[in-house]
Amino acid sequence: MKRRKVASMLGLAVLTTLYERPMHPYEAASVMRSRGKEGDFKIKWGSLYTVVANLEKHGFIEAVENVRDGSRPERTVYRITDSGRAEVRDWVAELLGVPDAEPNRFHMGLSVMAVLGPDGVHQRLGARLDTLVRLIEERVAALAEMRGEVPRLMLVESEYELAMWRAEADWVRALREDLGSGAMPGLEEWRHFAETGEVPGISAFVEPEGG
Structure with missing residues (x-):
């Protein structure tokens, strides 16, 4: 840049x-x-x-x-x-x-989320998902109101942001489901780390073959 x-x-x-x-x-x-x-x-x-x-x-x-x-x-x-x-x-x-390679706040949070433990992450992602759903609903309504009044040329950044929110909401929803259902490997080891700071072996977090 x-x-x-x-x-x-x-x-x-x-x-x-x-x-x-x-x-x-x-x-x-x-x-x-x-x-x-x-x-x-x-x-x-x-x-x-x-x-x-x-x-x-x-x-x-x-x-x-x-x-x-x-x-x-x-x-x-x-x-x-x-x-x-x-x-x-x-x-x-x-x-x-030129793609922006700088990590945003959510990216940074994901990189250190281990300290919250799976239950804390599940809860906070739920709050994020609720906000995303609200933002999506509000943006859809706003765009519907502005179409015909404001040229699409002036709305493309809002369309892009809406698409990003939808993609993020889908991804967050899927991650929460993996955490809530126990599909993500190593959840107990992760809980232990969040409580004690003791780092388990990497094998605890590797999904078994065929899993």
Whole structure:
């Protein structure tokens, strides 16, 4: 992955929003919220203005005018520069074409789940599954409501996230079933390790041939 001068996803969102037309930061944030982008990252005012300042510092955007709406404070309108257009195209191409090998929080949790023991893991995965089911239901309803109102081009990341949630829910459900039914080998040895910290031989966790 390329080391970028402004690397936050909020920075990318600001650049892609200004790609359309000049805006002041408040308007850009409103556009992002209206398109559901706050589900991808948190739009906080302090962070937004810091990102805008960094984008301007590195020549990706530039101020074009100051505007005032009634008694509200004066606002600076920014536009994307040629350098900013090149940066956002290169950045998006990288995100789409280069798989992200960084482990996420769930991946990390799975790598050290042995300390909870099979019963603790079964219980926590149940809570995760309940949340995934709720998120899936909410996203399906939201997408159904937005279709016809919002172009699919603006919804593909929500479709992708929904597909990932569904795949994760299926995988978590299957793992819980293996834990609950005793199909996973070495459950008693695993419980012993979680209680004592004593590591059993690896053979305890190997599934017998034909199993």
